[in-house]
Amino acid sequence: MSRSPVRVDPVLGDDSPPSTLAHPGWANTMPPGFDGQSAIAPSRLDELDTTPTRDAPAPARPAVAQATLVDTLRTLLPPHALLWRNEDTTPYECDGLTAYRERPLAVALPETEEQVSALLAACHRLGVPVVARGAGTGLSGGAMPHANGLTLSLAKFNRIVKIDTRARTATVQSGVRNLAISEAVAPHGFYYAPDPSSQIACTIGGNVAENSGGVHCLKYGLTLHNVLQVRGFLADGSPATFGSLALDVPGLDLLSVVVGSEGMLAVVTEVVVKLTPKPQVARCIMASFDNVRAAGDAVAAIIANGLIPAGLEMMDKPMTAAVEAFVNAGYDLDAAAILLCESDGTPEEVQEEILRMKSVLVGAGATQLEVSDNEAQRLRFWSGRKNAFPASGRLSPDYMCMDSTIPRARLADMLLAIAEMEVKFDLRCCNVFHAGDGNLHPLILFDANDPEQLHRAEAFGAEILELSVAMGGTISGEHGVGAEKLNSMCVQFSETERAQMLALKAAFDPQGLLNPGKVIPTLSRCAEYGRMHVKRGALAFPELERF
Amino acid sequence: MNDTLIGLAERVRQATAAKAILRIRGGNTKSFMAGVMSDAATLDMRSYAGIVDYAPSELVITARAGTPLVEIEKVLAERGQCLPFDPPRFADETGALSGTVGGMVASGLAGPGRAAVGGVRDYVLGVLLLNGRGDLMHFGGQVMKNVAGYDVSRLLAGSWGALGAICEVSLKVLPMPVATATLRFDMRQGEALDHLHAWAGQPLPLNASVWWRDTLAVRLRGAHAAVAAAVSRLGGEVIPNELGDAFWEGLRDQRDEFFIEARHAAERDKSALWRLSLPPTTPVLPSFDDTLVEWGGAQRWIVAGAEDTLVLHRAERAGGSAFRVVGGVGDGAGYATPLAPSLLAIHKRLRESFDPHGVFVPGRPMRF
Numbered sequence: 001m002s003r004s005p006v007r008v009d010p011v012l013g014d015d016s017p018p019s020t021l022a023h024p025g026w027a028n029t030m031p032p033g034f035d036g037q038s039a040i041a042p043s044r045l046d047e048l049d050t051t052p053t054r055d056a057p058a059p060a061r062p063a064v065a066q067a068t069l070v071d072t073l074r075t076l077l078p079p080h081a082l083l084w085r086n087e088d089t090t091p092y093e094c095d096g097l098t099a100y101r102e103r104p105l106a107v108a109l110p111e112t113e114e115q116v117s118a119l120l121a122a123c124h125r126l127g128v129p130v131v132a133r134g135a136g137t138g139l140s141g142g143a144m145p146h147a148n149g150l151t152l153s154l155a156k157f158n159r160i161v162k163i164d165t166r167a168r169t170a171t172v173q174s175g176v177r178n179l180a181i182s183e184a185v186a187p188h189g190f191y192y193a194p195d196p197s198s199q200i201a202c203t204i205g206g207n208v209a210e211n212s213g214g215v216h217c218l219k220y221g222l223t224l225h226n227v228l229q230v231r232g233f234l235a236d237g238s239p240a241t242f243g244s245l246a247l248d249v250p251g252l253d254l255l256s257v258v259v260g261s262e263g264m265l266a267v268v269t270e271v272v273v274k275l276t277p278k279p280q281v282a283r284c285i286m287a288s289f290d291n292v293r294a295a296g297d298a299v300a301a302i303i304a305n306g307l308i309p310a311g312l313e314m315m316d317k318p319m320t321a322a323v324e325a326f327v328n329a330g331y332d333l334d335a336a337a338i339l340l341c342e343s344d345g346t347p348e349e350v351q352e353e354i355l356r357m358k359s360v361l362v363g364a365g366a367t368q369l370e371v372s373d374n375e376a377q378r379l380r381f382w383s384g385r386k387n388a389f390p391a392s393g394r395l396s397p398d399y400m401c402m403d404s405t406i407p408r409a410r411l412a413d414m415l416l417a418i419a420e421m422e423v424k425f426d427l428r429c430c431n432v433f434h435a436g437d438g439n440l441h442p443l444i445l446f447d448a449n450d451p452e453q454l455h456r457a458e459a460f461g462a463e464i465l466e467l468s469v470a471m472g473g474t475i476s477g478e479h480g481v482g483a484e485k486l487n488s489m490c491v492q493f494s495e496t497e498r499a500q501m502l503a504l505k506a507a508f509d510p511q512g513l514l515n516p517g518k519v520i521p522t523l524s525r526c527a528e529y530g531r532m533h534v535k536r537g538a539l540a541f542p543e544l545e546r547f
Numbered sequence: 548m549n550d551t552l553i554g555l556a557e558r559v560r561q562a563t564a565a566k567a568i569l570r571i572r573g574g575n576t577k578s579f580m581a582g583v584m585s586d587a588a589t590l591d592m593r594s595y596a597g598i599v600d601y602a603p604s605e606l607v608i609t610a611r612a613g614t615p616l617v618e619i620e621k622v623l624a625e626r627g628q629c630l631p632f633d634p635p636r637f638a639d640e641t642g643a644l645s646g647t648v649g650g651m652v653a654s655g656l657a658g659p660g661r662a663a664v665g666g667v668r669d670y671v672l673g674v675l676l677l678n679g680r681g682d683l684m685h686f687g688g689q690v691m692k693n694v695a696g697y698d699v700s701r702l703l704a705g706s707w708g709a710l711g712a713i714c715e716v717s718l719k720v721l722p723m724p725v726a727t728a729t730l731r732f733d734m735r736q737g738e739a740l741d742h743l744h745a746w747a748g749q750p751l752p753l754n755a756s757v758w759w760r761d762t763l764a765v766r767l768r769g770a771h772a773a774v775a776a777a778v779s780r781l782g783g784e785v786i787p788n789e790l791g792d793a794f795w796e797g798l799r800d801q802r803d804e805f806f807i808e809a810r811h812a813a814e815r816d817k818s819a820l821w822r823l824s825l826p827p828t829t830p831v832l833p834s835f836d837d838t839l840v841e842w843g844g845a846q847r848w849i850v851a852g853a854e855d856t857l858v859l860h861r862a863e864r865a866g867g868s869a870f871r872v873v874g875g876v877g878d879g880a881g882y883a884t885p886l887a888p889s890l891l892a893i894h895k896r897l898r899e900s901f902d903p904h905g906v907f908v909p910g911r912p913m914r915f
Binding site for chain 2: 168
């Protein structure tokens, strides 16, 4: 679950991170961490926070001194591409999950693949962990630095290498922003389909690491389905190419595990993405329902009737009220839930599909129904959904964003269960769902200045995640496990399953140097969590750090 | 836990203890590709069959490995859904289409719809795997979006038994298209490739294509209006749907004339049937005995009496790979494009981690 009280940047909206520079003074007051445990900068959460690096497996060799690392890397990079002073590395201390902070020994900003390879080889020799980083917009702490490690920023890999309209591919360096790809290929009538809401800032390398989705992934797929080939380097600095410009490769399909591996298997420098012809038309239906059960059932009915909308999103009443106050888009404030259902394609196709969608929605009990007639109106329908996070930020000092996925048919059950949890935990929750995928983003509102409220919010979030797993779902649909959901991994996977995943990492990275301690919890961590887990809600010493 | 499943796990543990080797087998329809494994005992997955769960509104079906594909497709069709990537079902020695869903995932083979809709791996949501230690492990799940941990379930698509026996699989399914049309054109190969690339760059409901002996056929699938508009725009000869459907089915199950002739040729005169997986814009590869082009140019079947090295060289030069499916001589090196050394090391360590004692003998495409 997301422990971070996410402060939303109004420009980036939705999934975008708060500025990592929001509290530049904090970390400078702290001594750098030498033991992998002590360098968490103070945040308002730390008294209750799970120190994520406590779980990080200690490197096989003792930690390398900063001076040794810097002296080694200096010979490989121009002076401006290596940062190690506190004031220079502090901006890198967290990603979009600002509650978890750690300062690395150094930050490298290589400019060439040769430099990346040499850096990795040097760190491999020294036994120094390496954490790759794109734009740092991730929401689960996947790019949070390692206290004894190097943060490897791919920010300078920002070149679009080739656009091949005949093959319908673009070859881009890993630091290219998601939206920049679509902008570059737009004159040719194409776009890059996955559109995470942070797309103006997040990079394709980060998308590969997280297997990012977006509002259109029900129809157009996730990052994995839109990437053909990934080029990069293994932990020892040797080059490796996963996938191919052909549709399959000899041997195992390693691309399918590299995508979504959160920087733990390889460092990516270049990506070949598939381009999709831009649909000629898109139209959106906005439908109101007077109870959430009917709205949830409508989602299932759309799919069961053979329709695959380009987007299918749901907002509950509190969320609708919040976004209407924010964007004044004319949402139906009396509705218990609102569905946005989009069709795209040729004009003939869209007309046919919209008719079918309308008839299913009416049949499912929609109380009000509006179809966009033009692009301005369609964008107005979406404006509230796209601003759900910043709008929630105005309701409450802090909120936690959950990211679990459940079977679509359970959407209404989940909404009703969350309503009961609101009473139980005495906290409000706004709900916005990628309903077509069953991916939930409940936003639990609380005030982090009140440790007791934070405690309740955490318990609220954990209960949503556990219910999601119990419903046959998963703890993370698109934000990743990172540093944040390690405990929840213990709930979802058995010991042998986790051991197999750790072995998979070792097959790519035998020394365990790439982003160690993230994604797959160690067996001892899960044992510890299991003991605590039983007593959830009635911890004997709530004031103690829960590790 | 199910007794059959417990029995399968026990079988693996016993084989490990006895230092025996096992060949995982479903419908036994792909042994022509998987190769002969005379020393290996058979781990027959057909005993573990049946649909576990199917919820049409979730677009997800979960089935045991031994379930015949035709049975799954029948159940899906009753609710207007399908496996859109057209996995080949292959006929067994009696002529029945007996390929299983476990074999489908293990082989990772897809048919005519592949280029337009994605392959097997894109539809795998979750897997129950029996590894070489006899451990049963779930990876992935039953939902569309899932980024918890490494996506091991998708890695198993096309793994040919190298990492273990697939016992259960959850697949994403899709609604059947409301309209289908098949168009036929007389065209040389180069001209056909040019047209296919141009069409693929436009918002057209192009779903499948095949070129053979100066004939190009394309399949359109989508909304009625979209298919009708594309038919009038692309031209060509409209093939009646009952003929068209039978044609694509034959191609899908590799029972089409081309494949029959290629197998005969392999038996008769030492020529071989090769599958080349290439960047789709690879130009025409000349001077083979026969060529059939699918997937908009990305999959090319070649009948060649040529030396293995020549075919392998051509494929690699184009940035793709080649695999000798039937015919030719020997199962040693030379029947497939080798792995890059850096990837080979990862493969070996991966295999060791899933099957440390090497109890499973992988199929020919995965012998590295």
